[in-house]
Amino acid sequence: MYQKLRPFIFKLEPEVAHSVVEYACKIALKIPTFLPCLANKFCFYDSLLEQKIDGMRFLNPIGLAAGFDKNATMIESLCAMGFSHLELGAVTPLAQSGNEKPRLWRHIQEESIQNAMGFNNDGANAVSARLDKCYPFVLPLGVNIGKNKATAQEDAIKDYITLAKVFSANTDYLSVNISSPNTPNLRDLQNETFVKELFSALCEVYKKPIYLKIAPDLEIDSALSLVESAINSGAKGIIATNTTLDYSLVANPKEKGGISGKVLAPKSREMLKQIATTLKTKQQKTTLISVGGIADAQEAYARIRLGANLIQVFSGIIFEGPSLLRRINSGLKNYLERDGFNHISEAVGVDL
Ligand SMILES: Cc1cc2nc3c(=O)[nH]c(=O)nc-3n(C[C@H](O)[C@H](O)[C@H](O)COP(=O)(O)O)c2cc1C
Numbered sequence: 001m002y003q004k005l006r007p008f009i010f011k012l013e014p015e016v017a018h019s020v021v022e023y024a025c026k027i028a029l030k031i032p033t034f035l036p037c038l039a040n041k042f043c044f045y046d047s048l049l050e051q052k053i054d055g056m057r058f059l060n061p062i063g064l065a066a067g068f069d070k071n072a073t074m075i076e077s078l079c080a081m082g083f084s085h086l087e088l089g090a091v092t093p094l095a096q097s098g099n100e101k102p103r104l105w106r107h108i109q110e111e112s113i114q115n116a117m118g119f120n121n122d123g124a125n126a127v128s129a130r131l132d133k134c135y136p137f138v139l140p141l142g143v144n145i146g147k148n149k150a151t152a153q154e155d156a157i158k159d160y161i162t163l164a165k166v167f168s169a170n171t172d173y174l175s176v177n178i179s180s181p182n183t184p185n186l187r188d189l190q191n192e193t194f195v196k197e198l199f200s201a202l203c204e205v206y207k208k209p210i211y212l213k214i215a216p217d218l219e220i221d222s223a224l225s226l227v228e229s230a231i232n233s234g235a236k237g238i239i240a241t242n243t244t245l246d247y248s249l250v251a252n253p254k255e256k257g258g259i260s261g262k263v264l265a266p267k268s269r270e271m272l273k274q275i276a277t278t279l280k281t282k283q284q285k286t287t288l289i290s291v292g293g294i295a296d297a298q299e300a301y302a303r304i305r306l307g308a309n310l311i312q313v314f315s316g317i318i319f320e321g322p323s324l325l326r327r328i329n330s331g332l333k334n335y336l337e338r339d340g341f342n343h344i345s346e347a348v349g350v351d352l
Pocket of ligand 1: 065066067068089090104113114115117119144177180213241242243259260261262264291292293294312313314315316
């Protein structure tokens with residue numbers, strides 16, 4: 001069905017298409033029995049895939065990556081599509097409109113997306129008010145937090161602390177975003193000194209898991225030092241990766257923004273492998289969430305075997321539609337059974 005709809009959806013400007021999806025999600029709430037029907041079609045459950053991680057229960061390993069539901073307006077409908085967790089945001093302390101349009105493009109041949117959104121969102125108070133209405137939710141809900149564009153670099157830490165306080169009672173986890181390429185100089189905060197100070201301060205005010213989301217463009221050694229600093233300062237896990245600024249990956253890159261989707265897969269996979277290998281050597285138990293170019297069960301399974309406890313998707317949903325989740329989950333079950341694993345946790349990191 002989605003493959004038939006896709007040419008029409010792709011005729012729309014990407015941001016318009018996204019608004020249509022958001023509107024459809026809102027309408028879906030008003031049609032009795034629609035969401036249960038949707039869930040019946042899209043959700044896939046098998047105890048083989050269920051895990052308890054950092055105190056949260058994940059019915060399957062696939063979550064929604066940050067950026068799709070920036071304002072927490074689609075939670076119920078996304079849940080009916082079969083995600084195990086939803087990462088909302090990025091949210092900044094104050095509402096902001098983001099970068100100038102156009103700022104979102106499809107690279108259809110490469111099944112990839114380029115975005116220069118720049119943290120457009122309704123702000124912490126508005127998003128928090130929406131979460132207050134549905135929290136606790138049936139799935140773990142995380143919020144991806146970022147600094148306002150107008151906040152001076154030396155005050156960045158205050159923005160993150162404000163956000164951690166606002167979301168302390170209505171989220172299950174936070175993901176710290178200092179890896180977006182679309183806020184000027186944000187990636188400069190990916191340094192050990194800042195990360196240590198940031199996580200030490202955040203852990204004082206937010207008592208649930210906090211993860212660090214990193215860029216795929218870091219040199220491996222810098223990434224590993226950053227990961228170590230974050231973990232030693234209280235981070236429960238790492239989300240690898242955000243979008244890339246490597247424009248050689250697509251035939252016709254735009255001048256700004258980060259690239260996600262299939263072309264990002266090798267970089268994200270390699271980053272995961274390096275981090276997981278290092279953590280294994282040091283016998284550090286850290287949650288690893290792999291994201292970047294995952295669009296089928298084979299790639300998802302490869303990430304799990306390379307050490308991912310969970311995975312997230314974004315671009316894959318745009319190109320494959322919501323049935324992707326069911327396909328990945330049922331495919332994962334088949335791969336696990338084929339390889340003699342009784343539970344997904346047994347496969348985590350076997351290829352390291
Ligand atoms: C339109 C768009 C907006 C995004 N916004 C955010 C964001 O606000 N915060 C964040 O951490 N990542 C954001 N991302 C990055 C995704 O969460 C994800 O890390 C990246 O797209 C790689 O996954 P994928 O290849 O499955 O798309 C965004 C990606 C896209 C395409």
